[in-house]
Structures are given as C-alpha cells and as structure tokens.
Amino acid sequence: MTSLSVFRLPSWASRNFRLLTAATVVTNLGNSGAMIAAAFAVLESGGSGTDVGLVAAARTAPLVVFLLIGGAIADRIPRNRVMVAANVLNAAAQAVFAALVISGSPALWQMAALSAVGGTASAFFGPASEGMLLATVEREHAGQAFTVYRVGMNGAIIGGAALGGALVAAIGPGWVLAVDAAGFAVAALLRAFLRAGDIPREDSGHGMLRELREGWREFVSRRWLWSIVAQFSVVNAMFTAVEAVYGPLIADEHLGGAGPWGVAAAAFGVGTVLGGLLMLRWKPRRILLAGTLGVFPFALPPIALALLLPTPVLTGAMFVSGLSIEVFGVAWMIALHQEIPEDKLSRVAAYDILGSVSLTPLAAAAAGPTAGAIGMSGALWGCAALTVLLTGAVLLAPEVRRLTRAESRPEPGPGPDPLPAAQPTLKAPSGGSGEGTASLS
Template sequence: GEQASRAFALFRMSTQGAAIGGAALGGAMIAAMDPGWVLAVDAAAFAVAGALRAFLDVSHIPAREPGGGLLADLRDGWQEFTGRPWLWAIVAQFSVVVAAVGAAEAVYGPLVARDSLGGARPWGFALAAFGVGNLAGALLMMRWKPRRLLLAGTLCVFPLALPSAGLAVPLSAYWLCLVMFVTGTAIEVFGVSWMTAMHQEIPEEKLSRVAAYDWFGSVAMVPVATALAGPVESLVGRSQALWGCAGLVVLVTGAVLFVPDVRNLTRRSETVEVAAAPLVPPTSAEAEGAVGRLG
C-alpha cells in the first residue's frame, strides 16, 4: 500500500549495503588467505543463503491455479508487457543505457584507470563511491515520495552519462569518485520509483512474467556492447567512444520522456489491499547497478 516505496527503499538499501560490505570483506580475506579458500567461503555463503529460504512463511499466500504451459505464460506476459507504453518504453531505454554503461565501466573504465589514474586502486574507490551513492539514494527514498513516479525516476537516469563523460576527459580520481557517488544516488531514485510503479500497476499474478521481460530486455544488449567496445575504441579512439556512451544515455533518456505515461503516471495515495506484497525481482535499475559494480 502506501508504505511500498519505503519498503522497497529499505530492501534496496540492505542489498546495496551487503554488496559494499561483501566487497570489503572479500578484499580483506584475499589479503589474509589463499584465494581458493575465499572462493570456498563464497560458495558456502550461497548455500547458507539458499537455506535461509526455508524460514520464509508462505502459508498465508493462496495457491495459484496452474497456467496453460510455457508458451501460454510467455504470451500472457508479453500482452501485459506491450500493453503498457511506459513499461516497454523504459525497458527499451534501459536496453541501451545498460549496454552503454556496461561498455564504459566494464571495458573502458579499468583501461582509463590503468593509463591515467594510477591503476586499479582509484577505480576501486570510484566503484565503491557508486555503491555508497546507492545507499544515500535509498535513504533519500525512504523519506521522499515523488508524486509522478516515473518522471522523477527518469530524470534521475540522465546522470548515468556522467561517469562515461568523466572517463572521457579523464577526471582526476577525486572528481571521478564524486561523479560516481552522485550517479549512484540518482539511479537509486529511479530504482525505487520503478519498483513502486511495477508493484502498483502490474497485477500480482502477472508480476513475475512482466518482470522477466523487464530483466531480459534491460540486459539483452550488454554482451553485444561489451564485445563491440574494443573494436569501437580501435576505430574512433577511447575518448570518442566514451563520449558516445554518454551521448547514447542522454539521447534515449530524453526520448522516453516523450511517452505521456512516463511523464504522467502518478503514485496512488490510497492503501491497496493485496494478498501478498511481492518483492520485485531485479529490474532495470538493478541491472544497471550490477554492471556499474562489475557484478
């Protein structure tokens, strides 16, 4: 109901905090022991995480009727997905945004750090600043409830062009960390707004199918973009390629604002009764965050 956005902000804050803490713990463990043992601990952590699901109480959730099969479920989800212009427009936007950010931060970023910033250490600090920005954005969204959800969220996608531009200059390590912090904060505003909009607008029984199309569309172009990053750099140069990544983010984000539903979809003020409030699977912003932190 009315507390959905705060719940999603808290959920994302906990996952982002765990990602930052996990990276720091992993670095400390690498310094203290053989990397093979660190990977063994990592594997054990996955097993513990899976076992924790045994404590989830889902007895109050009504059993669902069987579907009509895989193809029928895909068709049903596709109809829900394509029937909402705001949904497919933003997923199409993020297919380009995530690809551009992936090429910039996964391929070009480490090269710029090696050649201009002094190595991996400042780039690691920059990625950590992005994660801290995620936490700040989640804290902000626990207090702020923008009325026009998608308009506020989409405007906060524009800063995703800044890291590519900063690497193209390139900025010093200090300024790059500041840019990454601002970007992390901004994209978290989008992430919480997006999850809230999905929760509000998509029927609960259709949510997993729609979220699957969202996730697939958002990351579909990443393999292509990362594969082409090297040849593009050889063709036009690294700085020009990075400016191109920044330009693509601005271009497609500006274009999606022409969709009326993106500008006008509003938060509902009334409490909505639901059988079970779902945790939305990773969505567009989650995908971007994963690429931005190199997984």
C-alpha cells in the same frame, strides 16, 4: 535463525522479509567485489580488454536466452525453491572459477564457461525474486519495504566494492571469487528457511507458452513500461561497457589498478544508499517523471573516464550517478508493484529484465573492439551521449510523465477492486531486487 533478531528492522518486517534482505546483503557483499575480481583475473592471466568483455558477455548472454523460461517457471512453482537452486549453482560456478584462478593461469574459455553457468542461474533467479518481496509485507508498507531492502543491498555493495578492490590488489582476485562463492552458499541456506506458505503460488494448469503470451500482453499494453525498458536496453548496455571493460582498463593503465576502481565503485554504492534514504522521506507524486530525471547523471562516469580525470573526481561522479539512479530504482519498483497484477509479475518481470539486458552481451563483447576502432575516449563519449539522448526521448511519452503514486490518486469509487499490487526488480530498470545483470543472484 534467531541471530537475525539483531537487525533492527521495522515491526512490519516479517520473517520472510528479514531472510530475503539478509540473503541479498550477503550476495551483494560478495558479488560487488567479484565483478572487479573477474575483470582483473582476466587481465592478470594475460587477457586484453576484448577478453574482459567476452567473459562479461558470457555471463549476460544466458539471461537473454533463459529469462522468459525462468519467468514462466517462477509463476508455476514455489519461488523460494527456484532462488535456492540458482544460488547453489552460482556458488558452485564461482568456487570452481576461484580455484582455477588461485591455482594458476585459467584459460579464457574456462572463465567464460563458468561465467555462463552463473548467468544461467541468474536467468532463473531474477524473475523469481521479482515475485517475492512484496509478498513478505502488507501492501501499505510496500514503499518502505522497497527502500529498506535496497538500502541494505546498496550498503553491502559499498563494502563489497571497496573491500573487493583492496583485496584484489593485496591478495589477488581468486580469493575474492572464493568469498563470493561462500556468499552464494550462505544465501542459499537463508532462502531455504523461507516459509513457503507465505509465498504465492500459481497453479493455473495453463501451458507455459500461454502464460508467456499473457505476460507479453501485460507488458506491451503499458507504454510507460515498454518505453523505459527499451531505453534501458541501451543505457544498461552502455553502463555495462563502462563498468565491466572501460573502467577496469583505465584504472589499470592510468589510476593505479584495482584499488582506485574499487573506491570509485564503492562511492557509487554510497550514492545509492543516500538515494534510498532520500526516497524514504521524499514521495514524489509523479513517480516515474522523478525517477527518469534521475537517469541523466548516469552519463557522468563515462565522461569522467573519457577525460582521464583523477580518482577523486571520478569517485564524485560515481557517487552522484549512484544517488540519482537509486531514485529511479525505487520509483521503478513502486510503479511496477502498484500497476502489475501479482500473479503475472514474474512473467512481466522476465520481459522487463530481458529487454533491459538484451544488448549487454553485445556491448560487453564489442567494448574492446570499439575502443580499438574509435579510441577509448570516443567510445566513452558515445556511452554518455546515448544515455542522455535516450533518457530525453523517453520523457516525451505522456504516460511516463503522468504516472502517479497510488496514494496520490483519488480514492476509487464503487466498482471492481483495483488490481492487486505486484512485487519487486538489476540495475535499472529491472533493478529492484538488487541481484540483477551482473549480480542477479
């Protein structure tokens, strides 16, 4: 793995950190293009907006079913093994999906079934990835590590979305899906080289149900945690409808196809990179207050689509929303990792991700019928309004407004040691690992 030395990462970046970052860059490079490719594969096979939503729902539904089991398993066996197995399964599913699309007209049920296989793999990958990142660096470098990791991830999303949109238009969606399959295979190989001795492993001897109950107690005991997860159960659902269904449909009908939508998606990625760079320099004391304020601009893309604004304006809206949501993403990761005990993080992360994606299958499946019932514009305005209203509501919780960064707090006096820092999180709030809902592994 000497080739990894070409990446000029800081001196604190361990071998495991470099491998994790490289694997995440590879998967996000392919996956951001594959999201566009999957939508246009359905449309090019004669599918409707409802069909696009059903395929998207098939990928997210297994997250709801299997996440808690994935969280318990990730706290019981070496997390790198779970991640490798998930990557291999995703590679196989995407390879078959690509072959079907390239060879002819795939059936809707085939595309939905393969998406469900990928979603199942992601359900096990997500909690395992949450428990990995912080273990690869010293605690004092955690904030820098989160930001460097996310900048690399988001840089890959930029290139993947722009290239994916262009390739879908030029050579068809099947080949973009094939590239994604290859990316998962490469990521599995990189993660196979992780040094298991550097990875925490819990072997408590407790049953899985008991461990899940312990994770639930950790989750519900923190109002800032469950209130933001409840907020994002709706915010993520709304953005999923926009990203997976409404955006591709409007691009296909009004903007000129996959290319312009890929440019807009890439602008979102550019915004996230700049948001990450901003968070390298800006260290707000009230970390969750700053992050939650950054969720308001998430309403801009559906507004731009509802108004059928030209591609440059939509691109600007995506850029601003990407920048602001990255501020939230870094803030959320820092809050999780300084407040949650390391040995319980994968289970807490499973509840985090489960809550955050619980409504996304319904949103994806219902997006088409909703637009048919109230009109595309009405559906998009509804997405924007719910995002703004729920973000305002969560700011009413004092714990959200007052939670501060650890370095902003007074030094602890005599007494027990503080809880150890925890480790990383889709999309927000479970958005730290960068391989979340749509790209969880």
